[in-house]
Amino acid sequence: MxxxxxxxxxxxxxxxxxxxxxxxxxxxxxxxxxxxxxxxxxxxxxxxxxxxxxxxxxxxxxxxxxxxxxxxxxxxxxxxxxxxxxxxxxxxxxxPNTALRANSTGVPGLHPAWASPRVPAQDHHPCFSRKSSRMTxxxxxxxxxxxxxxxxxxxxxxxxxxxxxxxxxxxxxxxxxxNDAADDQVYGPQASTSAADASGTGSCVPEPAHPRQLHEWAHQPVIAPMTLGAAQPARPRLRALTTAVTSSTCERADGAYAYVQLREWVIANTAATGTAVLQYEHWLTADGSGRSTSVTTRMPVDENRPTDETFPPDASLVNPTPLDDDPAIPAAHLDSTNAFALGPQSVLRALADISQWQAPRRNVRAAALAVLADTDGLRYHGAVTDRAGRTGAAISAASDNGGTRDLIIVDTRTGALLAHEQTAMRDPGALGITAPTVVTYTLYAAHAHTATVQQR
Known part of the structure; x- marks a missing residue:
């Protein structure tokens, strides 16, 4: 250690x-x-x-x-x-000062309960010192x-x-x-099998955090919501982003597997108990096959050990169908994930949920932004920085009663989703919060495509 x-x-x-x-x-x-x-x-x-x-x-x-x-x-x-x-x-x-008391005859000595009528009690008591003639x-x-x-x-x-x-x-x-061997070791595919060996683009995918780093993050206090600029209607800004989206330099033309690396900060039980940090890596193809790894700081450890699972076609628990670049199709896909009828928050949550397994390409990202632009109630707060130090546009939506707020951060150049923050604006009754507190924060560290589940 x-x-x-x-x-x-x-x-x-x-x-x-x-x-x-x-x-x-x-x-x-x-x-x-x-x-x-x-x-x-x-x-x-x-x-x-x-x-x-x-x-x-x-x-x-x-x-x-x-x-x-x-x-x-x-x-x-x-x-x-x-x-x-x-x-x-x-x-x-x-x-010792209160042990020497006057007995019933008025003569200084031990308490009457310990006194002897024939022999002075002090001479026989183990706590009496003859030399100093006092109790000690x-x-x-x-x-x-x-x-x-x-x-x-x-x-x-x-x-x-x-x-x-x-x-x-x-x-x-x-x-x-x-332990020394595993604490500083990245879980999952090793560097020698990364996508960089095959195409030279693997360097665009950051190395996942090792368990020691995750535990250090988990021991930090709950982070307050990020400071936002003045709110304004998001539709004009989203329409501008839709037409300005470009391809990422890390995008590969091939690669059957959508690769997503993400980290989550969640309140463990209440705001007083701090946060738990979870790290996931997902590989998913259109037929539903893929791989999923997870490392968590949740307690107890025996029930929350790192996992590494591979699954055959049609065994995925999520919809493996990639998003289409026709705005009408992503809208229906997002609506099936989180019903739009529940309000503008549901649109942001649907995009955040799908982005945990999908790695949309440029046209699809533009189509998803178009869906957001057509959603009423979204607010734009200017440029903010996510927990990885990346800058993007903040788009938010609040619940009808003002109790919760969802916020996403979008890369203004590529249109990629960088982060999703869910905040409790007031105590719902069990979290023990006195001020707005981040309940869940998801950082999308990387979206890419790989040829195998052994690559990043």
Whole structure:
């Protein structure tokens, strides 16, 4: 495993958290043997230790997707804080200063419950120091082992074992998704089998992100919606784009497989739990055969391992029929994907869905833009930059109640779809958001055509 500054800080938090436990235990030892400590205090301490373990584990589960290994140290620190509070509470009620009290005869001494009518109780109590003639919780005789220590040790031991189990699980998770060999290795076809070897155009397709990079993106906070310019009707701009679309320098005349590389940022559960990042590569032909690979940062890892599937003709779960360059045909195709009757948002979503598997050529891209130009309710916001640093035109559509907004970014030169952003403008009731938040962001890193499913 490569030691990066982030991993170093996380390891330091783990070490600091768990080294604090024996220190706290050593401080609790004389408190448990103190004469003012009753069995009720010990049970209280044991209960607090169990509660601390549960709180720390729960906090770790909440933070695990967002902060990864850092949550392990957080669990230990929460446990330390709760135990420290427990020690403070007990010592306040059973300190050496309050243990010496006046008994029923008015003579200073131990509490009447511990006093002996014949022999001074102080002479026989393990916490009484004859040399200083006072009670102390730090004398050697006071720190002898006793049966009362066992419950506290057992409870703290259970908490430590639970923490160790969590660490083991996290280590297994990290090994599964982030070992040295696979963490920096691109999943899918290797570079030696890329389309560049056959046609020299493979360099136009960016290298997919490796798992380590995906996990770093997933640990970043939820990104707010991009800043947009003043909204204006999109129809004039879309009509101008339709006539100005040119062919991409990366387009191949041959290549039976439409190749799409995309990444998705989605809210894991709520806005507070951060995002999950997914990466897909799709190969699809007109007969429905192809290949699909995926790498995800979703948890748990055992249920979300990288996948690589190939499928025969007519086995694809999506419509493999390529879009036509007749605007009427793409309109019907898009409408069947996401009914236009649901509003202008459905048109943008239909184009975004089809673009996850199709790689439209120049005439088809122009026809798709013509469909958008004929759609009422679309707004143009000027030039924006996607998460890959590419510049394009922002086209948006909002829901009737203003609760959600869909936005696509279109390359003004080629007409290619660069990104699709779905934003919750207000909390629908389960996301826990207080401001507009990106729910899903899809980045179309590449659209191309290849001769085989082993090429990019």
């Amino acid at each position: 490569k030691l990066t500054p982030v991993i170093a800080v996380q390891l330091m938090s783990i070490i600091a958290g768990w080294l604090a436990l024996p220190v706290t235990l050593s401080r609790l030892y004389p408190v448990i043997h103190h004469p003012g400590t009753t069995r009720r205090h010990v049970l209280l301490l044991a209960s607090l230790a169990v509660i601390a373990a549960l709180i720390s584990l729960t906090a770790g589960v909440v933070l695990v997707d967002r902060y990864g290994w850092l949550s392990v140290g957080w669990r230990a620190l929460v446990l330390l804080v709760v135990l420290a509070v427990a020690r403070r509470a007990i010592t306040r009620n059973a300190s 919780s730090l004398s050697r005789r006071c720190t002898r082992r006793g049966r009362v220590l066992l419950p506290a040790v057992a409870c703290v031991g259970v908490a430590v074992l639970l923490g160790a189990a969590v660490i083991t699980a996290r280590l297994a998770t990290f090994t599964a998704v982030g």
